[in-house]
Amino acid sequence: MSQLALWRRPLGAVRAVAVVALALTALSTPGFLSEPSALSLITTVSFIGCVAIGMTLITISGNIISFSLGALVGATAMVFVLAVNFGGVVFAFAAALTFAALTNALQGLVIGAMRANPIIVSIAATAIIYGVAEAFAEQGTIYAAAGTNYGIFRGKMLGLPIEFVVLLGATALAQFLLICTIFGRNLFMTGSSFAAAEIVGIRTWRTVTGAYLWAGLFAGLAGVMLAMRYDSASMSYGMGYEYDAVAAVLVGGTAIKGGEGSALRTLIGALVIAIIEAVLLLWGFRQEWQFLIAGVLVLAVVALQTRGRWD
Amino acid sequence: MAGAVHLLTTAGLCKSFGGVRVLSDVSLSLAAGEILAICGENGAGKSTLVKLLMGILHPDNGAIAIDGERVVVRGPQHAQALGLGFVAQELSLAPRLSIFDNIWLGGADVPLLHRTAQLRRRAQVALDALNAGDWNLDQPVGELSIGQRQIVEIARLFARNARLLILDEPTATLTDAEIERILGVLKSLRSQGRSVIYVTHRLGEVFALCDRVTVLRNGEHISTDPVAAITRTELIERMLGRSVGEMYPRASARAASGEAVTVERLNVPRQVRDFSFVAPCGKILCIAGQIGSGANIVTRALAGLVQNATGEVRLNGRLLPLGSVADCVARNVIFLSEDRAAEGLFHQMRVVDNLVASSLPRHARLGLLAWPALRRLAGRLAERLGIDKRRLRESATHLSGGNQQKVLFGRALRESGSCVLLMNEPTRGVDVGARADIYRLMRELCDQGFALIIASSDLEEVEGVADIVVTMYRGRAVARYERGEIDIGRILADITHPTELAQAS
Numbered sequence: 121m122s123q124l125a126l127w128r129r130p131l132g133a134v135r136a137v138a139v140v141a142l143a144l145t146a147l148s149t150p151g152f153l154s155e156p157s158a159l160s161l162i163t164t165v166s167f168i169g170c171v172a173i174g175m176t177l178i179t180i181s182g183n184i185i186s187f188s189l190g191a192l193v194g195a196t197a198m199v200f201v202l203a204v205n206f207g208g209v210v211f212a213f214a215a216a217l218t219f220a221a222l223t224n225a226l227q228g229l230v231i232g233a234m235r236a237n238p239i240i241v242s243i244a245a246t247a248i249i250y251g252v253a254e255a256f257a258e259q260g261t262i263y264a265a266a267g268t269n270y271g272i273f274r275g276k277m278l279g280l281p282i283e284f285v286v287l288l289g290a291t292a293l294a295q296f297l298l299i300c301t302i303f304g305r306n307l308f309m310t311g312s313s314f315a316a317a318e319i320v321g322i323r324t325w326r327t328v329t330g331a332y333l334w335a336g337l338f339a340g341l342a343g344v345m346l347a348m349r350y351d352s353a354s355m356s357y358g359m360g361y362e363y364d365a366v367a368a369v370l371v372g373g374t375a376i377k378g379g380e381g382s383a384l385r386t387l388i389g390a391l392v393i394a395i396i397e398a399v400l401l402l403w404g405f406r407q408e409w410q411f412l413i414a415g416v417l418v419l420a421v422v423a424l425q426t427r428g429r430w431d
Numbered sequence: 432m433a434g435a436v437h438l439l440t441t442a443g444l445c446k447s448f449g450g451v452r453v454l455s456d457v458s459l460s461l462a463a464g465e466i467l468a469i470c471g472e473n474g475a476g477k478s479t480l481v482k483l484l485m486g487i488l489h490p491d492n493g494a495i496a497i498d499g500e501r502v503v504v505r506g507p508q509h510a511q512a513l514g515l516g517f518v519a520q521e522l523s524l525a526p527r528l529s530i531f532d533n534i535w536l537g538g539a540d541v542p543l544l545h546r547t548a549q550l551r552r553r554a555q556v557a558l559d560a561l562n563a564g565d566w567n568l569d570q571p572v573g574e575l576s577i578g579q580r581q582i583v584e585i586a587r588l589f590a591r592n593a594r595l596l597i598l599d600e601p602t603a604t605l606t607d608a609e610i611e612r613i614l615g616v617l618k619s620l621r622s623q624g625r626s627v628i629y630v631t632h633r634l635g636e637v638f639a640l641c642d643r644v645t646v647l648r649n650g651e652h653i654s655t656d657p658v659a660a661i662t663r664t665e666l667i668e669r670m671l672g673r674s675v676g677e678m679y680p681r682a683s684a685r686a687a688s689g690e691a692v693t694v695e696r697l698n699v700p701r702q703v704r705d706f707s708f709v710a711p712c713g714k715i716l717c718i719a720g721q722i723g724s725g726a727n728i729v730t731r732a733l734a735g736l737v738q739n740a741t742g743e744v745r746l747n748g749r750l751l752p753l754g755s756v757a758d759c760v761a762r763n764v765i766f767l768s769e770d771r772a773a774e775g776l777f778h779q780m781r782v783v784d785n786l787v788a789s790s791l792p793r794h795a796r797l798g799l800l801a802w803p804a805l806r807r808l809a810g811r812l813a814e815r816l817g818i819d820k821r822r823l824r825e826s827a828t829h830l831s832g833g834n835q836q837k838v839l840f841g842r843a844l845r846e847s848g849s850c851v852l853l854m855n856e857p858t859r860g861v862d863v864g865a866r867a868d869i870y871r872l873m874r875e876l877c878d879q880g881f882a883l884i885i886a887s888s889d890l891e892e893v894e895g896v897a898d899i900v901v902t903m904y905r906g907r908a909v910a911r912y913e914r915g916e917i918d919i920g921r922i923l924a925d926i927t928h929p930t931e932l933a934q935a936s
Contacts, residue, residue, distance in 0.1 A: 300799055300800055300802070301795075301798050301799055301800060302791045302792065302795050302798050302799075302800060303798060305784070305788075305791055305800065306791075308777070308780060308784070309777050309780070309784075309788060312777035312778060312779050312780055313773065313774070313776070313777055313778070315768075315773055315774040316773070316774050316775055316776060316777055317777075318736070318756055319734070319736070319756060319766055319768060319774055319775070320760065320788045320789045320842070321756050321757045321759070321760025321761065321789055322757070323757050375779065379777065379778075379779045379780065380779045380780075
């Protein structure tokens with residue numbers, strides 16, 4: 121027991137120091153608090169954040185990560201635009217989110233019921249999604265027809281961009297699911313020990329499928345929001361989001377091996393990464409450096425997480 | 432050994448974690464060619480002591496001396512250089528590699544290319560010394576039985592010239608025949624002048640093997656005596672710090688109320704053949720069999736965990752479908768695995784989460800959990816189980832083996848109504864104190880009308896706890912004994928070489 125306590129404490133200290141240092145650096149960086157800079161920061165974080173919230177559920181369920189969530193974001197955006205042109209905004213919402221949830225739940229079913237390797241399934245799914253999208257949009261980008269009106273979704277709420285409010289809502293919903301529902305507790309148990317969860321009587325395939333379904337829904341939100349913001353959709357919209365989402369999940373402190381974690385932590389992780397990237401940008405670093413720093417950050421967190429688990 | 436310099440001496444070893452004393456003032460000495468048993472309940476400090484000797488932890492106070500010379504053990508590699516070797520409870524062999532490779536794996540002085548004739552010879556010498564000279568050095572370790580692997584572990588230490596072997600519960604997962612073999616090996620090591628520290632729960636082995644026995648309790652060094660000068664009961668009382676009374680509570684007079692489970696012609700391909708029995712309410716039925724007899728498969732099949740099981744199982748007269756755990760749990764058929772680490776506990780989760788794991792649907796509405804009710808339930812369960820309520824919010828990993836088993840037990844407890852509890856090896860790796868608690872709980876459940884079906888290879892436990900014993904040999908039932916007819920000799924004969932079956936085949 122004491123071994124665990126011993127490694128947790130330094131980790132907690134590292135976290136606290138890092139957050140304080142980051143806050144001080146950010147606040148003392150000229151331009152960080154300017155409105156355009158802050159607005160762009162929290163808008164960007166909203167898209168990746170929604171994907172990361174979905175990713176959190178998959179990680180907690182013991183299935184590590186899904187590579188296909190980025191592709192799903194782009195595909196959902198395209199479904200949304202096609203559906204808007206076909207049947208209006210409300211229909212488009214329903215169609216896009218249903219598409220996202222079901223596409224991902226299908227992967228969950230394959231993983232949960234057949235116990236297929238989650239990484240492989242998600243790589244295969246990525247390829248399939250890109251392939252199908254190719255057939256629908258040969259020229260790459262599709263545009264919403266002129267005159268489509270969803271201006272209310274572009275405004276602000278309580279002074280915050282609506283995308284960020286959606287992210288906060290998604291975080292709250294995911295946190296509620298995790299803590300207050302049978303599904304959430306089953307998710308933790310399945311991720312903590314698959315065999316023990318089966319013995320307790322949990323139908324693990326349902327739980328895993330459920331995790332992927334919700335993950336698809338949260339990632340789908342990002343796709344819908346991107347489509348509305350740009351009045352268009354292309355598969356490039358979600359590209360690379362899965363990596364940023366994994367970084368947010370890990371930096372937030374959700375355990376990569378499953379069974380513990382929280383949506384709130386992921387939100388913090390996403391914010392931390394976004395702030396670091398914004399600060400680097402303001403300091404004049406090129407974008408390649410941002411990738412480098414994000415990579416090093418993830419490695420550091422994984423190394424810290426793994427250390428305490430050796431014995 | 433008077434006057435001789437001791438191989439190992441410890442003086443006043445102390446260790447604390449975050450202000451909690453886990454070991455205080457342990458002074459031991461061990462002569463060459465001596466086997467010292469270390470006994471104590473879980474949490475008594477046995478593992479901490481071993482870790483201090485191996486340099487995995489460092490003492491806050493006190494000293495370790497080897498051959499009378501004070502040393503600071505810097506780490507496991509250093510301990511190896513000093514002549515100390517350790518076999519952990521979980522074996523650390525690479526199954527795909529050969530016996531030869533495993534013997535030299537991780538050795539401090541092994542050259543980069545280890546497949547030399549000289550190292551091969553030394554590995555062979557090690558096997559010879561352990562009466563295993565006829566084994567093929569190139570056989571993959573994965574093909575060996577658990578008992579044979581244990582011997583490879585010992586050979587590994589032997590080949591590296593360990594003069595002091597430290598074994599932590601080496602026999603926990605072995606069959607009786609394998610245990611005999613390990614004990615034989617250790618005795619021959621002793622006659623060659625090597626020393627052994629033998630950490631165990633099994634008192635039988637202390638008396639069969641060891642020269643002296645040290646008792647630890649709550650980190651304190653209680654006593655060290657020659658085994659000839661101490662009785663079994665005294666030893667248990669020292670470990671517990673109180674008198675044992677009756678380890679196995681008697682069945683109460685309450686008559687059993689009918690048949691709970693009837694099993695007809697249960698079959699699992701290659702493991703169980705035409706196994707039939709009736710388990711009444713309010714009684715403990717033990718399926719006694721050696722490892723590999725299929726006894727533990729019967730309970731798993733009844734729990735819905737064996738997909739290809741066939742047969743007719745009825746619970747209170749109604750058919751129970753095989754192959755679905757969720758259906759079984761819904762009808763209050765609860766299974767506790769012998770492998771708590773892999774199939775029981777949710778390690779990262781809190782004790783309270785673990786306790787209520789199978790009660791969630793009963794305390795939820797439309798999928799929403801009623802946490803206040805669940806927390807109250809967990810509190811009451813903890814009280815019944817004898818678990819400190821303040822530990823409910825702790826992570827389950829922090830609990831001792833005995834407390835972990837109690838938590839799993841708690842999942843089966845019901846405030847009203849009864850169910851069927853299936854258990855494999857209910858007290859494996861559980862210390863004496865918690866063991867008595869678990870037997871008491873089992874009786875409580877009987878009084879509540881539960882039917883308990885237990886698969887066990889621990890015959891002392893079978894004799895002590897069972898109301899009915901069904902013996903099992905190679906997947907078949909041999910005989911059934913009611914209380915009064917239960918005799919350890921007959922059970923042993925049944926499960927090792929039943930005469931009827933020998934004639935039949």
